[in-house]
Amino acid sequence: MKIEVFEMERMQSTWENVVDFDLSESGVLPVSLRELSEMGLDLEWALNTPLTYSQSNGTPELREALAGIYPGTTIDNFEVTNGTSEANYLTALTLLQDGVGFALEVPNYMQLWGVPRSLGAEVSTFRLRQDENWEPDWAEFERAVNPQTRLVYVSNPNNPTGSVLSPGAMERIVRRCEEMGAYLLADEVYLGAEIDCPRTPSFWGMSDRVIVTSGLSKAYGIPGVRIGWIVGPTELVRECWTQHDSVTICPNKLSDAVARIAVKTENRERLYQRGRALLQRNRRIFTDWVAGLGEGYSFIPPKAGALAFLKYSSPIPSLELVERIRTNQSTLIVPGIHLGLEGYLRFWLGGEQAYLEEGLRRVAEELP
Ligand SMILES: Cc1ncc(COP(=O)(O)O)c(C=O)c1O
Incomplete structure (x- = not known):
């Protein structure tokens, strides 16, 4: 199997550590080991523990803690992976093969664009529509999710729009998957990063x-x-574990220990709260900045996540614009084309105030 280039990831890997301002990032400003130690991570334990392999599907303690988050689960419902990307990847490896149908919403993070195609799956898309407040185009959805479909992928809250599906939309997606005999893969890595709306279900x-x-x-x-x-x-999780054995075997032992601390209810809420304060401030800065750009730009303020997705009216292709901004201003943002929707630019809202402000100032210098 030869996996296609994951265009956005390749662009980021090439430039994110080279540019002065990286607004192509996508998470809430990272915490340090010191902050985690203040939440209970035992650094002395970390210094003394032999660096063995860890339990390959995640330590029982971590899976027990995760089971506390998802009602009705036991530790056997979990496979702990190296990042959400590996979780998505293992799920695709487990369920997709030559000729089966795979449907995904666009715009999207697009990891599961190249991977399903490389596995031989028939890939269909359905659009989220800005003019429908980023709800799915239901006619396209019903065409894309059909009796041949084995797996449907959504990211909710969505990367890059920051939208959150309504309960009615969630229900409709799930029922269609049931009717068609498909699995739904809901990537919820942004759940908890709500900016001012209730927690995403x-x-x-x-x-x-x-x-x-x-x-x-x-x-x-x-x-x-x-x-x-x-x-x-x-059963499905066990099959994903089988795939895991041949990819990276296990998560890193120290990382499993960090995760055990981070997912504890009080720490998780503290981390979410930290993110919310930062995202509220940065969304205000971004909204004011867009207002100052004048005609030809629009965006729906994100409800959740650390991203803003800006529509522009100029016919310049988004990749060309992003390359111009990077070359002239040493500032990196993500072109809409890498996310499945041309005519848009994606910005990171998860960072420090001064960093965001200077990055945006530089971007504005180059906008049409
Ligand atoms: C929707 C979505 N899923 C998965 C990932 C990858 O996450 P991780 O760093 O946990 O592998 C990203 C990263 O941007 C993402 O936006």
Whole structure:
């Protein structure tokens, strides 16, 4: 199997550590080990523990803590992975093969664009529509999710729009998956990063066709430890574990320990709260900045997540615009084309105030 280039990830890997201002990031400003030690992480234990392999599907303690988050689960419903991306990847490896149908919403993070195609799946898309407050185009959805469909992917809250599906939309998606005999893969890595709306409801528990992936990288602000998880029916999770054995074997032992601290209820809420304060401030800064751009720009303020998705009216392709901004201003943002929707630009709202302000000032210098 030869996986296609994941365009956004490749662009980020190439430039994010080279530019002066990286607004292509996507999570809440990361926390430090010191902050985690103040939440109970035992650094002395970390210094003394032999660096063995960890339990390959996640330590029972971590899976026990996760089971406390998802009603009706036991530790056998979880596979702990190296990031949410590995959780998505293992799910795709488990369920997709030559000729089966795979449907995903666009715009999206697009990891599960190249991977399903490389596995031989027939990929269909359905649009989220800005003019419908980023709800799905239902006619396209029903065409894309059909009796051939094995797996449907949504990210909710959505990367890049920051939208959150309404309860009615969630229900409709799940029922269609049930009717078509498809699994729904709900990537909920942004759950908890609500800016001023109530906590996003999880798809978990709506049907036995639902699989949820998530992790520490976005709402928790801990991308560097690379911890994610799959929550799903036990048999399916066991199959994902089988795939895991041949990919990375296990999560890192220190990372599992960090995750055990981070997912404790009081710490999780503290991390979410930290993110919310920062995102509220940055969304205000971004909204004021857009207002200052004048005609030809529009965006729906994100409800959740650390991103803003800006529509522009100029015919310049988004990749060309992003390259111009990077070259002339040493500032990186994400072109809409990498997210499945041309005519848009994606900005990171999860960082420090001064960093965001200077990055935006530079971007404005180059906008048409
Ligand atoms: C929707 C979505 N899923 C998964 C990932 C990857 O997350 P992780 O860093 O946990 O692998 C990202 C990263 O941007 C994302 O936006």
